[in-house]
Amino acid sequence: MRTFSDRLMDAIDDKRTVVCVGLDPRLGLIPAFLKQESVSKYGETLEAVSACYLAFNKGIIDAVKDKVALVKPQIAFYEAYGAPGVKAFEETVRYARSAGLIVIEDAKRNDIGSTAEAYSSGHIGEVEFWKGKTRVYDVDAITVSPYLGFDGVQPFLDDCRIHQKGIFVLVKTSNPSSGQLQDLLHVVDCPWMNEVRQGLADDGTAPLFSNMRQLGEADKVTVSPNYMSMAINVKMWGDGVLGERGYSSVGAVVGATYPSEARVLRKIMPKTYFLVPGYGAQGGSAKDAMACLNSDGYGAIISSSRDIDYAYRAEPFCRSHSEDTFDGAASEATTAMTDAISKAMKSAGKYPW
Amino acid sequence: MRTFSDRLMDAIDDKRTVVCVGLDPRLGLIPAFLKQESVSKYGETLEAVSACYLAFNKGIIDAVKDKVALVKPQIAFYEAYGAPGVKAFEETVRYARSAGLIVIEDAKRNDIGSTAEAYSSGHIGEVEFWKGKTRVYDVDAITVSPYLGFDGVQPFLDDCRIHQKGIFVLVKTSNPSSGQLQDLLHVVDCPWMNEVRQGLADDGTAPLFSNMRQLGEADKVTVSPNYMSMAINVKMWGDGVLGERGYSSVGAVVGATYPSEARVLRKIMPKTYFLVPGYGAQGGSAKDAMACLNSDGYGAIISSSRDIDYAYRAEPFCRSHSEDTFDGAASEATTAMTDAISKAMKSAGKYPW
Numbered sequence: 001m002r003t004f005s006d007r008l009m010d011a012i013d014d015k016r017t018v019v020c021v022g023l024d025p026r027l028g029l030i031p032a033f034l035k036q037e038s039v040s041k042y043g044e045t046l047e048a049v050s051a052c053y054l055a056f057n058k059g060i061i062d063a064v065k066d067k068v069a070l071v072k073p074q075i076a077f078y079e080a081y082g083a084p085g086v087k088a089f090e091e092t093v094r095y096a097r098s099a100g101l102i103v104i105e106d107a108k109r110n111d112i113g114s115t116a117e118a119y120s121s122g123h124i125g126e127v128e129f130w131k132g133k134t135r136v137y138d139v140d141a142i143t144v145s146p147y148l149g150f151d152g153v154q155p156f157l158d159d160c161r162i163h164q165k166g167i168f169v170l171v172k173t174s175n176p177s178s179g180q181l182q183d184l185l186h187v188v189d190c191p192w193m194n195e196v197r198q199g200l201a202d203d204g205t206a207p208l209f210s211n212m213r214q215l216g217e218a219d220k221v222t223v224s225p226n227y228m229s230m231a232i233n234v235k236m237w238g239d240g241v242l243g244e245r246g247y248s249s250v251g252a253v254v255g256a257t258y259p260s261e262a263r264v265l266r267k268i269m270p271k272t273y274f275l276v277p278g279y280g281a282q283g284g285s286a287k288d289a290m291a292c293l294n295s296d297g298y299g300a301i302i303s304s305s306r307d308i309d310y311a312y313r314a315e316p317f318c319r320s321h322s323e324d325t326f327d328g329a330a331s332e333a334t335t336a337m338t339d340a341i342s343k344a345m346k347s348a349g350k351y352p353w
Numbered sequence: 354m355r356t357f358s359d360r361l362m363d364a365i366d367d368k369r370t371v372v373c374v375g376l377d378p379r380l381g382l383i384p385a386f387l388k389q390e391s392v393s394k395y396g397e398t399l400e401a402v403s404a405c406y407l408a409f410n411k412g413i414i415d416a417v418k419d420k421v422a423l424v425k426p427q428i429a430f431y432e433a434y435g436a437p438g439v440k441a442f443e444e445t446v447r448y449a450r451s452a453g454l455i456v457i458e459d460a461k462r463n464d465i466g467s468t469a470e471a472y473s474s475g476h477i478g479e480v481e482f483w484k485g486k487t488r489v490y491d492v493d494a495i496t497v498s499p500y501l502g503f504d505g506v507q508p509f510l511d512d513c514r515i516h517q518k519g520i521f522v523l524v525k526t527s528n529p530s531s532g533q534l535q536d537l538l539h540v541v542d543c544p545w546m547n548e549v550r551q552g553l554a555d556d557g558t559a560p561l562f563s564n565m566r567q568l569g570e571a572d573k574v575t576v577s578p579n580y581m582s583m584a585i586n587v588k589m590w591g592d593g594v595l596g597e598r599g600y601s602s603v604g605a606v607v608g609a610t611y612p613s614e615a616r617v618l619r620k621i622m623p624k625t626y627f628l629v630p631g632y633g634a635q636g637g638s639a640k641d642a643m644a645c646l647n648s649d650g651y652g653a654i655i656s657s658s659r660d661i662d663y664a665y666r667a668e669p670f671c672r673s674h675s676e677d678t679f680d681g682a683a684s685e686a687t688t689a690m691t692d693a694i695s696k697a698m699k700s701a702g703k704y705p706w
Contacts, residue, residue, distance in 0.1 A: 024468075027481045044483035076468045080475030082443055082489045087436040108463050110498050112528040112630075115377075115429045115459075122433030128380045130397035136435045145463050147500045148526050149533030173501050175465035180502030181583065184539040187576055221574065223540055230534065277465075 003243035004141055004166035005251075005273060009298060011069035011102050016353045017338040018293070018345075020070035020104065020275075021330075022305025023060060023092060024077050025053040029310050031323035034059075050084035053077075056326075057092045060309060063327040064334045065099040072275075072303050074106040093139055102140045104275065104301075108170060110145035110152050117155035124167070125159035141166030143253055143275065146230055153237060157250065160241050166249040166273075169234045171265060172227040174255025174278030182227040190221040227261065231268040238272055247271050247299065254292055256284025256302065262291035266299070274300040280307040280337070286344035293345065297352035302341055308333045356596035357494055357519035358604075358626060362651060364422035364455050369706045370691040371646070371698075373423035373457065373628075374683075375658025376413060376445060377430050378406040382663050384676035387412075403437035406430075410445045412680040413662060417687045418452040425628075425656050427459040446492055455493045457628065457654075461523060463498035463505055470508035477520070478512035494519030496606055496628065499583055506590060510603065513594050519602040519626075522587045524618060525580040527608025527631030535580040543574040580614065584621040591625055600624050600652065607645055609637025609655065615644035619652070627653040633660040633690070639697035646698065650705035655694055661686045 012018055027035075030052055038052035061071065073096075078089035096103050109119040118127075123142045126133035144156055144167045156167045172182055231252065238248030251273035254262050262274070274292040278284040279302050292300035311317040311333035312326040321329035345351040365371055380388075383405055391405035414424065426449075431442035449456050462472040471480075476495045479486035497509055497520045509520045525535055584605065591601030604626035607615050615627070627645040631637040632655050645653035664670040664686035665679040674682035698704040 039483065046489075048483070074464075074468055074471075076462075076464055076471040076475075079439075080471045080480050080489060082475070083436040083440040085475075086432075086439045090435055106464075106468075108498075109429075110461050110463070110500075111427075111429055111459075112526065112635075115427055118379075118427075118429040118433045122429075122435070122438075127433050130392065130401070136399075136433060145461075145498050145500050147463075147498050147523055147534060148528055149530035149535070151528050151530040170500055173465065175501055175504050177502035177504040180586070181500060181579065182502070184537075184579060184582065186537040186539040186579070226534065226537060226539070226579065229537065233533070282465075 001164065003241060004160065004164055004249040005241075005247040006243035006245050007140070007164070008069075008102060008166065008273065008301075009243075009245045009247065012298070013353070015067065015069040017068055017342065018300055018302050019068050019334065019338045019341055020072050020301045020303040021060065021064050021068050021308050021334060022106070022303055023057050023071050023073040023096075024305040024309055025056050025088075026077060027052075029313065030056050031312075031326050033323060046081050046084040049081045050088040053081075053085070053088040054091050054095075057088075058095055059327040060330050061092075061096050061099055061101065063331040064308070065101055067331070067334050067338060068101070070102045070104060070301060071096050072104045072106050072305070074305065090137060093137060097138075097140075104166075104168065105137065105139040105142045108143050108145045110148055112148060113151040113154060116148075116152045120155040120159045124156065124165035125163055139165075141168060141249075141251070143168045143170065145170050146233070150233070150237070157237055157240065160249045164249075166251060168251040168253050168273070168275040169230070169237070171230050171234060171252040172254050172258055172261045174257045174282050174284065178255065178258070182225070182230075184226050185223040186226055186229065188222040188224050188229075228264065228268060231265050234272060235269045238269075242271060247273055251275055253277065255282075256289040256292070257282055259288040259291040266292060266294065270294065272299070276300050276302045280304045286340045289341070290344050290348040290350060293348070293350045295350060297345060297350040304337055308337065354517065356594060357513065357517055357602040358594075358600040359596040359598050360493070360517070361422075361455060361519065361626065361654075362596075362598050362600065365651070365654075366706070368420065368422040370421055370695065371653055371655050372421050372687065372691045372694055373425050373654045373656040374413065374417050374421050374661050374687060375459070375656055376410050376424050376426040376449075377658040377662055378409050378441075379430060380405075382666065383409050384665075384679050386676060399434050399437040402434045403441040406434075406438070406441040407444050407448075409679075410441075411448055413683050414445075414449050414452055414454065416680040416684040417661070418454055420684070420687050420691060421454070423455045423457060423654060424449050425457045425459050425658070427658065443490060446490060450491075450493075457519075457521065458490065458492040458495045461496050461498040463501055465501060466504040466507060469501075469505045473508040473512045477509065477518035478516055492518075494521060494602075494604070496521045496523065498523050499586070503586070503590070510590055510593065513602045517602075519604060521604040521606050521626070521628040522583070522590070524583050524587060524605040525607050525611055525614045527610045527635050527637065531608065531611075535578070535583075537579050538576040539579055539582065541575045541577050541582075581617070581621060584618050587625060588622045591622075595624060600626055604628055606630065608635075609642040609645070610635055612641040612644040619645060619647065623647065623652075625652070629653050629655045633657045639693045642694070643697050643701040643703060646701070646703045648703060650698060650703040657690055661690065
C-alpha cells in the first residue's frame, strides 16, 4: 500500500521542486476588489470574510498548482473567524486536492489520548457518523505538537497507517524563542539517576526548588538538548509507517532558521521527512534550508507563505503587479523561490532530477 | 480593572465550589432521543450532529449552572465535525456565558508569534473586521501549549491584559506519557555550560549523537525537570497580569494524577491558578487534587468531563436514570463531585467558606 510519504515523493518528482506554498489569508492584506465582491454579496459579515478568503486562496492555488506539489493552509487564520472561517478552510482543502495538490494542514494540535483521537479522526481520519463513519477535513497531513508525549501522538500514528496520511511533529521550530524549552540540555544518563528521579517525588515540604538536584560523578553524566530526544522519539514513531520509497509518513517540523541543529537532526532522523518553515520572511535562506535535505535530494519540504501570498505588495513584484494581479505576483514569487531552492540544491549536490 | 482571575474567584465564592464541568459531546454517547430530534430536523448530516451537541450541552448547562461557576468545553470534539461542529461550540459558549458561567476553552493552541496572534485574537481577543474589530469565540479563558516558548505565548498575554481574559499554560499534564518530555531532567547550571552549548552548533560531521556532551565538575551541576522550568516561565509571564485578589490571569494546567509534582509546582507558582484535569475517569482522587490548592483554599479549579456528561450511563447514577434524564444524572454527579471535593478541602484545612 502506498503511504503518504510515497505519494508525497511522487508528487515532488512530478513537479521537480520541494517548495510548499502556505495559504495564510489575512483580511488586511487581501486585495480590495475581492473584499468588495464578498461584501456586496454577504454584507459586512463573517460569511463575507469566509467568501473572500476562499476566493483569494483559489487565485493563489490556480497560480501555483502547476509549479508546486504542496500547499500548507495555516488553520489559525481561518479558525479565527469562527464556523464561517472553518468552512473556508474546508473548501480550500477540497479545491486544492481537486487541483491535484497535496494539502498539509498546519494546526499543531495536541491533547491527551482520547482527545487527540478526536482531533485525528476529524482532520486525517474518520469520525463516527449517523451510519458508520465519515471524513471531515480529510487533509493529507497535519502538524502535531508533542508537549504531552507519546499517548497524545498515538491516535495520529494509527490514522497515518489506516488512511495513508501523514503527520509532522514539532521538533525544532523556526521562531526566535523556540530554544526556551527545545534547547534545554537534559541528562540522558548518570549513575545517580534513580535517586534524582526519586527526588521528584519530594513531598514539597523542602524549600523551593528542593527538587533541583546536584549530580555527582559528572564524568559519567551525559546531556542532550530536548529537541534531540524529541527527534529520537519521532524517528521511533515513524519506523512503523515506512513507505516503499524508504521514507516515513511521520515527519518533523525543523525550522530553516536553525541550520546547525538541522544538520544534526538530519542524522538522527535519516528516513524522516522535514517540513521546513522559516524560509524568506522569517529569515531562513535557501542555503540554510539545504541542511534539511538528505544527500539524495529528498527528505525535506521547504515552505513559504507571506512572501508568496502577498508578493503583490512587496519588492520586487509590486513594481509589475497591483492588487488585480495578486495571483500573477504569487506565481512569479513561486517561480523565484523554486529557482532559488533548485539552484541551492544543485550547488549542494542534492538535486535528484 | 477586574482581571479574569478576580472574576474567576468571585464566581467560585458565589458557588462555593472549585469544580469545573467539562462539556465533551461524543455522538456515540449522546441520548438517542436527542439524536432522533436532530436527524428528523436536519437529516443524517453534520448539521444534525451540531444540533444534538448543542441540545445536549444546553441540558448539561441547565442542570449544573446553579451548582458550579465554570464549564470547560473541549473544542476537539466539536472541531472534529467541521464548521457545523464549530458552530455548536460557539453557541454552547454563548449559552453558558448567558447562564452566568465562566467558560474555559480547552484548545491547547500553540504556534509562532504571528500565528499565535491569530489564535489569540479569535478565541479571547478581537479579530480585524470590516469596520474596526469584532469578537468571535469570546471565551473567558483558553488553554495554551508551550512547546514553542515565549513568543508563541506573548500574544495571548497581551489579550489577557487588554480584554481581561485568562490562559492556562500546559505545565504537567494528566496523561500517562506526560513525563516523556515534561519530566526530563535538564541542566540548570554547570561551569562548562557555554562549551556544551557551543557543542550544539556542531556542523554535524561528527558521528551520530556527537552533540550529546559529557559534563565535568559534577558537584557543581544542577538539574531540574522540564516541567519545573516551564512553571518558572509561567510564574514570570503571569506576574504582569495580577488581579486585585492576588492571583494571576495566567494559569497552569497541572494534572490531578501527579500530586507529588503538584505540591512542588504549587510552591513555584504561588499566585498561579491551576486548571486540574484528571479527576475521576483519569484516576485522580479528591485527596490527590488537594495538592493543587493553596492553603487559602484558592488557586485551583478541579475539572471533570466524562463522569458528569455521561453519568446516566454509569454506576451509580444509571440505576435511577436513563437517557431521558441524562441531565438529572449530570446534576447528581456534579453534586456528588462537589461534595467529595468540599469534604477533601475541609479535611485538608483548605475550605475558605
